[in-house]
Each structure stands twice: as structure tokens, then as C-alpha cells.
Amino acid sequence: MGLTITFSMRDAGAVRELALTLHGGLDTNTARTLQQRLANLPESDVVRVDLTNLDFIDSGGLRVLILAKREFGDALRLVGAQPPVQHVFERAGKAELLEH
Numbered sequence: 101m102g103l104t105i106t107f108s109m110r111d112a113g114a115v116r117e118l119a120l121t122l123h124g125g126l127d128t129n130t131a132r133t134l135q136q137r138l139a140n141l142p143e144s145d146v147v148r149v150d151l152t153n154l155d156f157i158d159s160g161g162l163r164v165l166i167l168a169k170r171e172f173g174d175a176l177r178l179v180g181a182q183p184p185v186q187h188v189f190e191r192a193g194k195a196e197l198l199e200h
Contacts, residue, residue: 103130104124118147120147125154150179152179152181
């Protein structure tokens with residue numbers, strides 16, 4: 101299982117938004133890749149992490165997203181979680197981190 105991260109930037113006037121789209125699986129082995137990517141982002145107002153194409157997440161991947169949300173606060177938006185990923189957030193008591 102692998103993880104692919106696509107990156108785009110949108111400058112909408114006063115708001116500079118970075119979008120990371122995750123494809124595949126976010127597990128303990130691939131979480132480090134995402135963690136490094138988040139640590140090296142260019143300056144922005146909003147970071148949107150699109151989980152629509154994420155097929156799998158385990159506790160290691162969940163941990164990276166929770167820590168990123170703590171670090172970025174409201175500037176980090178977790179969007180598009182599908183039922184298998186959403187279920188993991190719900191079971192961990194962290195569903196409130198997901199935006200719909």
C-alpha cells in the first residue's frame with residue numbers, strides 16, 4: 101500500500117490556499133512522508149487536506165493528521181473523508197476534526 105500526495109496552490113486574492121490531495125493508504129509506514137510534506141509547506145493562509153481518495157488510514161496516519169491539526173489549528177482543513185476513513189476518525193473520537 102502506498103501513498104501519493106498531490107500538491108496545488110491557489111491564490112484567491114487575499115487568501116492563499118494550499119491543497120494536498122492524498123491517494124492510497126496512510127499508515128504507519130507512509131505517515132512519515134505526509135509529516136515531512138506538512139513540515140515543509142510554503143507559507144499560506146489555509147491548508148486543505150483532501151481525503152477523498154484516501155482508501156485506508158491506521159493509527160499512525162491518524163496521529164499525523166491530529167498533530168497537524170493541533171499545529172495549524174483552524175488553518176488546516178481535513179475534507180472529503182469517505183466512510184472507511186471517517187469511521188477511523190469516529191472510533192478514535194476525532195470526527196470533529198473532519199469538515200463536510
